[in-house]
Amino acid sequence: MAKFLYVYHGSGKMPTDDAERKAAMDAWTGWYDRLGSAVVDGGNPVGMSKTVLPSGKIENNGGSNPTAGYTIVEAKNIDDAVAKAKDCPILMDPGFSVEVAPIIEMM
Template sequence: MAKYLYVYHGSGKMPTDEAERKAAMDAWNGWYGKLGSAVVDGGNPVGMSKMVLPGGKVENNGGSNPAAGYTIVEAKDIDDAVAKAKDCPILMNPAFSVEIAPIIEVM
């Protein structure tokens, strides 16, 4: 099985209301439970990013498509990884997305 990186794009902001935060965590835990042993690294949310450009210029704009978090999963191929991502809770918000890329082992 190959490993795939899921990069979640969106605001990266956790709900501030306790009930909403619990509902979100329950949805994520349910999805991870459905994926089972395919989850290699459940990942974490991430904060706002900075971009380092050629010449050392730094942009503090959160990136053109801000990352909200990541997960690493195992799948038989990229189509399987895409199928596994279709039930991701972040997709309940139509403004968010999941980018999927194969992890290429070099060593």
């Protein structure tokens, strides 16, 4: 099985209401449970990024497509990884997307 990186993009905010936060966590837990052993690294949410340009200039714009978090999964191929990503709870928010990329093992 190959490894794939899910990069979550979007500019939404974490729920602040306890009930909404619990519902969001339950959705993620359910999705991870359905993925089972395919989850290599459940990942984490990430904070706002800074972009370093070739000139050395720093942009504090969160990136051209702000990263919200990541997960690493195992799948047969990229099509299998994409199929698994389609049920990701982050996609319930129309402002988010999941980028799927193969991890190229160097050693």
